[in-house]
Amino acid sequence: MKVVSYVRVSSDRQAEKELSIPAQLKAIQQFCQDRGWIIVREYIEKGKSAKTDDRPEFQKMIAMARRANRNFDAIVVHKFDRFARNRDHHVFYKYLLAQCGVKVISVTEQTEAETPHDKLLEGILEVASEFFNANLAAEVRKGMAQNAKQGFNNGGTPPYGYRTEHIALGNQRTKAVWVLGPREEVDIVRWIFHQYAYENKGYRKIASELNEKGIPAQKGGKWSASTIRAIIYNEAYIGRRCWNKQDYQTKGKKWRDRSEWIITENAHPAIITKELFELCQEKAKSKWNGGGETHKPFKTTGTSPFWLRGIMVCDKCGSRMVGNSTSSKTGGHRYYTCGGYLRKGKEYCTYSAWRKERVEEIVKNKLRTALLRLSMDNQLEEEIQLYHNEKNKHIIAQVSNLEAEINFLRRRIQSVEEDIQAGRAKPYHQDMLNEMNQELAEKTAEHSKLSLHLEPLHVSEEFIAAVKYDIQTMIALLDADAPNPQMLHTLAGKFITNLFIQRETRKLYLTIQFRNDDMILYEKTIVANWE
Secondary structure (H helix, E strand, C coil): CEEEEEEEECCCCHHHHCCCHHHHHHHHHHHHHHHCCEEEEEEEEECCCCCCCCCHHHHHHHHHHCCCCCCCCEEEECCHHHHCCCHHHHHHHHHHHHHHCCEEEECCCCCCCCCHHHHHHHHHHHHHHHHHHHHHHHHHHHHHHHHHHCCCCCCCCCCCCEEEEEEEEECCEEEEEEEECCHHHHHHHHHHHHHHHHCCCCHHHHHHHHHHCCCCCCCCCCCCHHHHHHHHHCHHHHCCEEECCEECCCCCCEECCHHHCEEECCCCCCCCCHHHHHHHHHHHHHHHCCCCCCCCCCCCCCCCCCCCCCCCECCCCCCEEEEEECCHHHCCCEEEEEHHHHHHCCCCCCCCEEEHHHHHHHHHHHHHHHHHHHHCCCHHHHHHHHHHHHHCHHHHHHHHHHHHHHHHHHHHHHHHHHHHHHCCCCCCHHHHHHHHHHHHHHHHHHHHHHHHHHCCCCCCHHHHHHHHHHHHHHHHHHHCCCCCHHHHHHHHHHHEEEEEEECCCCEEEEEEEEEECCEEEEEEEEEEECC
């Protein structure tokens, strides 16, 4: 029987504590060898929790299992909790695989799930795994909650103006606390709050002035409006520690209700007074119509209509272009605008914005034409081979020249050797022969080294099939009467690696690329006029 193996550890540090990836692979290989099974592929997941199914190698394996041309009949894991710790995910994917005729087999928990007894045993093992995971998470969370109530830090980088210190508690135990950072940072925090409260300056203006003075932000970069906003709303600056603000367990962080927060007053030294902080909150509410809220619990946002957001970049500063809409009073137009300008002001980058509808129209037309061409017959495979040959043409030329030089040297060496054997050689012929042999050895070694880069290109059928499927899906989305912006955004990110409009020439540059792991298999840049 042909099988694939799936191994996983939750994190790099846990790889040392849990059964490591090499150990899991060794156990699976021995298990399969004893049964005469052939492992056709290994799926290795590093640093991914099994509590969710958002695991790249796992999803790749499931997708391969569902194909009609798959080349395996079972997935072998060391333990069932390597496959999934969530009972719902385990049942769902086991059912999905069963419909395709693919089994999931554990090395250490051997059940065939053929009899009612085996199915019961497997179910107990899965439930036990989920219980262990949930119980461990609850115990860890309980300890962190107690830590937060006492004003200690549960990890993470402290806000600008603070540093982390460890204090001794006895029995070789230490706890992390926040202390005041350098005096200049503390003064800058106070200056920011005073500018906002008393000088009526907005986030972007404050960020711009800090950048003009050459004052670095927390990580050494430029200040942005969002950084200033985060400081204005941060209750840490009045000595208040707030923990459990967000739910990280579900997909996508969600704000919890404030009643669920663990709030500790005077947990660390305050930088500003509570009066100044409250004044800033009132200013924010009046200025931004509710923008002064310190959190927006369980807020849901609609799908963005800007499907090229984050894919298109600014031609000047390289920042990602983001969606931006003008007021309905001025026509309600929508643009792709330089994110660097919006966050950090004109000192960072001059204003750049392009009409959404026109950008998307050009990209759709060019992308559709390119993908349609690649979808025909064996065009994708041929284009990949042509790209490979074109990329290596200078190496091909070098190898060809070296072959000509090597053949010439061999003929010269043979001629000199014949002269020496016939007694027609001059006194210097032996030295010349030695030099030519040395040169031949060097050129032969160089030829061998360069030839390694000219090995035939092998692209797996499953990769070609996956790319063709994505191409067909993208073409269908581009042709749809009511395009789905979220799906377009997701798939466009797979194809487009560079997209920008050069302001001076008003030309749009679109680069399409296909990669297999770290290897670029195909790349093409398309140029189009903006007007």
